[in-house]
Amino acid sequence: MKHLISMQDVSTKDIMKLIDLADKIENKKINVDMTGKLAALLFFEPSTRTHFSFETAVKKLGGNTFSMSGTNSTSVKKGETLSDTLMTISMYADLIVMRHIIEGAARFAAETVDVPVINAGDGTNQHPTQAMLDLYSIKKTQGTLENLTIGLIGDLRLGRTVHSLSQALSDFNTKFYFASPSHLQMPKYITDDLDKKGIHYQELEDIKEVMHELDIMYVTRIQKERFAVLEDYEKVKDSYIITKKLLEGVKNNFKVLHPLPRVNEITTEVDNTKYAYYFQQAKNGVYMRQAIITELLNLKY
Amino acid sequence: MNKEKLKVDPIKNGTVIDHVTAGKALKVADILNIGNSTKEIMIGLNLSSKKMKKKDIIKVENREISKEEANSIALISPTATLIIIKNYKVVKKFGIDIPKEIKQHIICPNSHCITNLEQVKTRFILAGKNPIEVRCAYCEKKYFIDEVKFSF
Ligand SMILES: [Zn+2]
Numbered sequence: 060m061k062h063l064i065s066m067q068d069v070s071t072k073d074i075m076k077l078i079d080l081a082d083k084i085e086n087k088k089i090n091v092d093m094t095g096k097l098a099a100l101l102f103f104e105p106s107t108r109t110h111f112s113f114e115t116a117v118k119k120l121g122g123n124t125f126s127m128s129g130t131n132s133t134s135v136k137k138g139e140t141l142s143d144t145l146m147t148i149s150m151y152a153d154l155i156v157m158r159h160i161i162e163g164a165a166r167f168a169a170e171t172v173d174v175p176v177i178n179a180g181d182g183t184n185q186h187p188t189q190a191m192l193d194l195y196s197i198k199k200t201q202g203t204l205e206n207l208t209i210g211l212i213g214d215l216r217l218g219r220t221v222h223s224l225s226q227a228l229s230d231f232n233t234k235f236y237f238a239s240p241s242h243l244q245m246p247k248y249i250t251d252d253l254d255k256k257g258i259h260y261q262e263l264e265d266i267k268e269v270m271h272e273l274d275i276m277y278v279t280r281i282q283k284e285r286f287a288v289l290e291d292y293e294k295v296k297d298s299y300i301i302t303k304k305l306l307e308g309v310k311n312n313f314k315v316l317h318p319l320p321r322v323n324e325i326t327t328e329v330d331n332t333k334y335a336y337y338f339q340q341a342k343n344g345v346y347m348r349q350a351i352i353t354e355l356l357n358l359k360y
Numbered sequence: 361m362n363k364e365k366l367k368v369d370p371i372k373n374g375t376v377i378d379h380v381t382a383g384k385a386l387k388v389a390d391i392l393n394i395g396n397s398t399k400e401i402m403i404g405l406n407l408s409s410k411k412m413k414k415k416d417i418i419k420v421e422n423r424e425i426s427k428e429e430a431n432s433i434a435l436i437s438p439t440a441t442l443i444i445i446k447n448y449k450v451v452k453k454f455g456i457d458i459p460k461e462i463k464q465h466i467i468c469p470n471s472h473c474i475t476n477l478e479q480v481k482t483r484f485i486l487a488g489k490n491p492i493e494v495r496c497a498y499c500e501k502k503y504f505i506d507e508v509k510f511s512f
Pocket of ligand 1: 469470473474475496497498501
């Protein structure tokens with residue numbers, strides 16, 4: 060792998076390799092050396108969490124970073140093309156991590172510069188390091204990625220996280236349950252792909268009836284603003300809030316995942332159950348990002 | 361094609377482009393740069409056809425359109441058949457291959473796509489054949505061919 064732009068380019072072999080590498084880094088089986096290397100963290104669209112996670116990952120590997128957040132203080136404001144900004148930065152940096160609101164910006168960056176590019180989110184399109192850390196979290200808690208039953212719940216129409224994740228998991232014979240309000244269902248292009256691959260999935264409005272079957276429940280936030288009529292939101296919102304009561308009778312290995320930040324979709328009483336895994340999931344993000352950087356820069360260990 | 365009566369005169373030497381998607385002949389002629397030549401050209405629009413209800417047809421005198429040239433009309437008229445005529449006889453007949461990757465000719469309908477904001481040639485991947493569906497290599501959005509615009 061030279062860049063990480065989209066989960067569409069990542070094979071199952073790559074996925075397993077990165078998970079293995081993240082595991083070795085987390086358990087200190089290897090010592091990766093990024094000394095003397097510089098990562099440019101270009102957050103044209105600010106994202107505190109992802110930014111911190113990458114910064115932590117680089118520094119834990121012994122590398123250095125320089126950062127940009129927002130487009131106000133930069134040449135972007137002066138009307139420089141994205142291509143020129145990237146070219147200039149690639150003269151200094153060994154690696155570019157980039158988040159941009161424009162879809163396809165990361166692919167464009169990878170074709171423009173000679174250094175490796177990691178897509179840290181391009182509009183509604185891809186966020187592959189999130190998908191990779193989700194896969195790592197699933198593998199860690201379940202021991203495997205094969206033949207799992209996974210419920211995705213919340214806003215499935217606009218959540219790029221759930222799109223990349225379902226695409227990636229479709230190569231591991233996953234059984235999916237998609238629970239969402241009817242106008243926030245999984246897009247057709249995703250379900251078409253699942254149909255083509257012969258993957259079992261079922262769309263529900265309420266996750267309750269299948270809770271006892273799930274190995275993983277992946278929760279995303281439903282934003283009030285997605286509803287044209289507030290009453291409609293009030294009607295459905297409780298069906299997509301995870302409470303301790305909902306978790307009664309789930310499987311022993313069951314875990315709740317969430318890309319964070321959460322607002323109210325998982326009640327805090329769930330945090331103290333053995334099923335809550337979202338904070339560890341964020342921590343796994345650092346190990347996975349360390350693994351991705353190690354792989355793309357061909358770092359020694 | 362043999363059984364369907366041609367409503368335009370036969371040609372001596374040249375190419376007949378048959379089964380062109382109805383209404384697309386002028387566009388096809390444009391892409392193949394037929395309109396700009398001084399050669400004899402006949403274009404039939406909305407002719408009845410057994411195979412496809414309505415079709416267009418183009419006949420070009422004294423020009424042999426190559427397979428490669430023909431493939432460039434794949435997106436707007438995938439059903440077209442090309443018939444090369446020499447001395448009133450059919451010497452070659454071939455269909456269109458839809459390329460797996462289409463560079464530069466499709467405009468991405470997604471206004472948030474980088475291809476609409478930076479100087480970058482578009483690239484689309486064939487995602488489905490019936491009907492033709494393409495996926496933008498940049499923003500990764502999928503579109504049916506009827507939903508996109510072209511720049512030839
Ligand atoms: Zn696009």
